[in-house]
Amino acid sequence: MLGGGYKLFDHLKINGTLSTGFRAPTPFDVLRSPSTVSETSRSQEVGLTYSDSKNLAKLAYFNTTINNAIVYDDTNDTSSNVGKARNKGIEANLRTNFAGNSLKMAFVQQDPWNVTDGIALKRRAKQYGSFDISRSLKSVNVGAKFYASSRREDYDLSYKTVVTSGYSTWSLYAFSKLDSELTARIKLENAFNRNYELASGYNTPGRGIYATLQYQPK
Secondary structure (H helix, E strand, C coil): CEEEEEECCCCEEEEEEEEEEEECCCHHHHHHCCCCCCEEEEEEEEEEEEECCCCEEEEEEEEEEEECCEEEECCCCEEEECCEEEEEEEEEEEEEEECCEEEEEEEEEEEEEECCCCEECCCCCCEEEEEEEEEEECCEEEEEEEEEECCEEEECCCCCEEEECCEEEEEEEEEEECCCCEEEEEEEECCCCCCCCCCCCCCCCCCEEEEEEEECCC
16 A cells, blocks of 8 residues: 655645555355455545544545456356446545534445446445444443445345345444453444345344443553
8 A cells, every 4th residue: 555645734634545455255255156266456545634633524535446346146146256346436534522522423425336247336335424422421431323324236036136225223332441451331233123134135133232341451
């Protein structure tokens, strides 16, 4: 990866990166289709970053080209390399404090495309984002996170093209440092038990509560 930045003003800078990468097929991909090979990618990103003692804001344009992209083919239950795919779009992030609350926001607008076949890549939303708000109440931090995603194209169980609906979920959480090395966390995922699909015909988890104890030695 190659990257750099230039300071335009006291709190504003422009930055860019060039990077390459690869993704090897999973054992399941190879089992279904032994001819599947690793996909390779090349990415460019340019953006603006604003930061001060209380705020951090980023806006970036990205463009990624993938060769030998690995996709799942529902029509014959195999994985395959589609040739060339690309994904380009805009990503925005904001972290700030307001009235004693910590706020985090993120949004992505993208256009994932199968260049070889001239169709949209399946199971990829064109827009998604999140909003996270938290607050410290004495020794406990409490918060809520909202996540939303637009619809996406997919195949149904009869191998016909369908569109899965967009969806949104809420998660509620709390954590507290018990001492300098121990942190207790509790999280209520999908708090309102929304029913949604990431892939047509496959269920996603409903409401669930999780408790963890994290140990981090100093």
